[in-house]
Amino acid sequence: MLEAEKTIRVEDLFKSHFHQLYVHAYGWVRDEENAKDIVHDAFCYLWENYERYEKEDNHLLALLYTLVRSRSIDYLRHSQSRENYIQEQIEFDDSNRSDYDDYDDILARIMSAIRRFPPQTRRIFTECILHHKSYKEVGELLNISPLTVKTVMARAFKALREQREFFIPAILLLLAGL
C-alpha cells in the first residue's frame, strides 16, 4: 500500500466526518476539548492500523464511530467512581461495528426530517435533546404545558421513525427496478 493512498483516504474521511464524529463524542463527554481528543485518538488508531482495515473500505466509517463510542464510554467510566470501573469493562470489539453500518445514512435522513419540522417542534426538540431540559422546563420556557411538550416529542419521534421505515422499502424498490 502506498503511504500517499492512505493519506488521501484518511484525509477524505477526516474532512468529511470530523464534525459528525465530534458531535457524537460530545453527546457522551460534554466537553469540546475532550470530544476533539477522542476523535483524534480514533483517527490515530485508524492511521496506525490502516493495513488491517483497508480492505473493508466501506466499513472504515463504522470503525471510526465504534472507536469514538468505546473511547467515550471509557471516558465516562473513568470520570465515574474508580472502584466500579472494573466490573463495567466492555471489550472493544470489532464485531460491534455493524451497529454503525447505517448510521451515516440514518443521520442524513434524520437531519432532513428535522429540517421539515414546524419551528415550534424544532425548538422543543432542540431544548429537550441538546440542552437536556425537562418537559416542565421546556413548558415554562415556551409558555406551554408540559403535557403539550410530551405530545410534541412523541409525535416528533414517531415522525423520525416513520421516515426511516418509509425510506428502506423505497430503496429496495429502486434496487429491484434495476
Add this chain to the structure above:
Amino acid sequence: MSTQDEKDIEYILRVIAHPEMELTAEFRMWMQDKEHRKLYKAAKAAHDAIALKEKSLPDTQEEWQQFLSRTQSTRKSYHIKSSKHTSQSRNIHAYIWSAAASLALLIGFSFWAYHQYNTSDSIALMEANLNPQEIVLSSNSGQSIVIDKQTNTESVAILGASISDEQAITYKNDKKIAEAVPTMQTLQTPRGKDFKIELSDGTIVWLNAESKLQYPSRFTGKERLVHLEGEAYFKVAKDAKHPFIVKTANLETRVLGTGFNLRSYNNAAPHVTLVEGKVAVKSEYYHIMLRPGEDARLNADGSIQVQKVNTQSYTAWTEGYFYFDNASLDEIMKEIGRWYNLSVQVNKPNVLNYHFNFWAKRDDSIEHVIKLINELDKVNITIEGNKLIVN
C-alpha cells in the same frame, strides 16, 4: 400514541441528558429490546443532527493539520500520571504518545525477529549472562543485599522485610513495617532462580527467573501498584476497595482478588493468563476482561488476542516444572536458556517454528532436559560449554 412509547421516549431523553446512565445494568437490560435499540439510535442521531446545526464546530482544516503533525512528528514516550488531578484530556494525549512509542518498539522488534528467522545462517537465540547470578533485594534508600543461604535475618530486616524461608521473604504482619514510612523495594531474580514474596497486604508473588518486581514495603492509598519486568504469578489478597494493579512496559492489569500469571520478558510477546477470579487488561488501545482459563497475548500490532488455554502450562513453573503445551521450539529454547543461563545457537532457524508438548522438572540437570527434547526425534541439541546448539 401508547403510554409505553411515551415512557420509552422519556427514558431515552434521560439517557441522552445523563450519558453515565449507559453504564448501568438497567440500561443494558433496556437495550436488549430491538425496538429500544432503534429508538436509542434515532435519539442519538437526532442529538447529533441538532448539535451539527446548533453548536459551533471546530475548523476541520486546522484539526487535520494538527493530526498530520502529530502522526509525522517523532514520537516521545511520556510518563502517564495516575493522579486524579491531571485533566482527562492530558491523560488521553499522554496515552496516545506512550502507546505509539511502545507500539513502535514492538513493531521494531517483530520486524527484527522476522528477518532473523528467515535467514538460513545460524542465529544466536539467547546469550549466556556471565555476571554472578544472585537474588538481590534493594530499596530506594540505596541499600541492597544479596539473598542466599548465608543471608541473616537482621540484614533483611533493615529493609523492612523478614525471611520466611530460604526462598521467600515477607512484609506481612510486621510491626516495624506498619509504623515505618513505606519505601520502594526492588527484588531481582537472576537466571536459574525463582523466589517468593509475600507483600504487606498478604498478596503472594512468585517471581520467575530473570525478573524484577518493584513494590512498596507497605501499600498506602487507594491502589496497590507494583511494577514487573519478566514473569510472575500473583495470588492477590482480596480487597475490593483497593484494586491491585500490575504495570509492565506495555500492559496494565487490574485485579480485585485473583490468581494470574503475567509474562513480560523483553524478547517475546507479553501474556496475561488468568487462573481464577477476574482481571482487566489494558494496553495502548484496548481494554479487555479476562475470564478464568483465558490467556491474553499482546500482539506486535498492539491488538490483544484472547484464547482459552490450559493454564497449567503457564503456571507449572511455580511448582518447579517446565510445561510446554503445543509450544514452539523458539519459546522452549528461550525458556531453557533463561533458566540454565546458557547461550542458544540455532543452525537452521526454521526449526524454531516446530511445536512440541513437553514436560520437565526445573531442578533436573540440563543434560537430562536436553536428552528429553532429543528423544522427541525432531531436533538434535548438543551442549558445548555454556552454549546449546540446535541442529
